[in-house]
Amino acid sequence: MGNVLSAKNIRKSFLSPTKVDVLKGVDFELASGESIAIMGASGEGKSTLLHILGTLEEPTSGELYIAQKSVAKHPPPLLRNQHIGFVFQGFHLLESYTVLQNVLMPALIAKQPTHAGSKAHARACSLLEQVGLEKRITFQTKLLSGGEKQRVALARALCNDPDILLTDEPSGNLDHDTSSQIHRLLMESVNQMGKALIVVTHDPALARLCQKQYALVDGVLIPQAVHKEKSNGSHLS
Ligand SMILES: Nc1ncnc2c1ncn2[C@@H]1O[C@H](COP(=O)(O)OP(=O)(O)OP(=O)(O)O)[C@@H](O)[C@H]1O
Numbered sequence: 001m002g003n004v005l006s007a008k009n010i011r012k013s014f015l016s017p018t019k020v021d022v023l024k025g026v027d028f029e030l031a032s033g034e035s036i037a038i039m040g041a042s043g044e045g046k047s048t049l050l051h052i053l054g055t056l057e058e059p060t061s062g063e064l065y066i067a068q069k070s071v072a073k074h075p076p077p078l079l080r081n082q083h084i085g086f087v088f089q090g091f092h093l094l095e096s097y098t099v100l101q102n103v104l105m106p107a108l109i110a111k112q113p114t115h116a117g118s119k120a121h122a123r124a125c126s127l128l129e130q131v132g133l134e135k136r137i138t139f140q141t142k143l144l145s146g147g148e149k150q151r152v153a154l155a156r157a158l159c160n161d162p163d164i165l166l167t168d169e170p171s172g173n174l175d176h177d178t179s180s181q182i183h184r185l186l187m188e189s190v191n192q193m194g195k196a197l198i199v200v201t202h203d204p205a206l207a208r209l210c211q212k213q214y215a216l217v218d219g220v221l222i223p224q225a226v227h228k229e230k231s232n233g234s235h236l237s
């Protein structure tokens with residue numbers, strides 16, 4: 001099976017207010033059904049890397065291929081809408097829209113029908129049920145708690161049934177039981193639906209569920225020895 005995401009020598013420097021070399025040559029390949037955890041200290045560039053992989057930010061140099069298509073040669077918004085589900089660290093939901101409208105946004109952008117009875121509508125409702133928010137469907141998003149917003153963001157990321165799921169701290173604000181539920185949903189997406197997953201996380205329990213673990217250190221990805229879920233006392237970063 002081919003790679004769904006391929007990054008070659010990705011570099012990123014911010015120039016203002018002062019020059020910061022955040023990414024100094026990141027390479028990796030991601031295939032369908034594969035899961036990767038990226039850990040690392042705050043400020044190392046994990047979100048920056050995820051934004052670049054999700055075509056939300058441009059690298060300073062390097063090549064990126066999504067579904068074997070060069071991002072430099074195809075319109076990034078189209079590639080993103082067709083192939084990528086993104087969960088932002090700060091959620092980025094439309095606060096004055098309802099929960100359901102937020103989840104349906106990728107389908108709206110793809111110009112799919114979203115009325116009650118449509119395929120997208122049924123899928124959005126089912127995803128909201130899977131993240132435990134069936135009772136909040138008609139709520140204005142601004143009325144939700146942080147953890148509820150996080151779950152809406154995950155449901156939205158899955159709305160268009162993307163091949164690639166990029167998630168930035170997907171269970172950062174959640175209690176133990178709810179975060180276990182989110183971890184299960186993420187892993188089902190990989191193991192049963194064959195999606196490719198990258199999770200940026202500070203949570204070793206989530207990292208251990210992934211097949212590969214990396215630490216982002218000084219601008220490069222360092223492969224970590226794989227720690228299985230039950231191993232105790234292991235530290236990844
Ligand atoms: N637009 C920008 N202009 C200048 N510097 C930036 C910009 N965006 C991010 N940075 C800097 O790049 C570095 C990496 O930021 P990033 O958000 O990717 O870190 P992170 O690893 O996700 O951290 P955290 O774990 O706290 O979320 C930080 O030092 C940040 O200050």
Ligand SMILES: [Mg+2]
Binds near residue numbers: 089
């Ligand atoms: Mg971050």
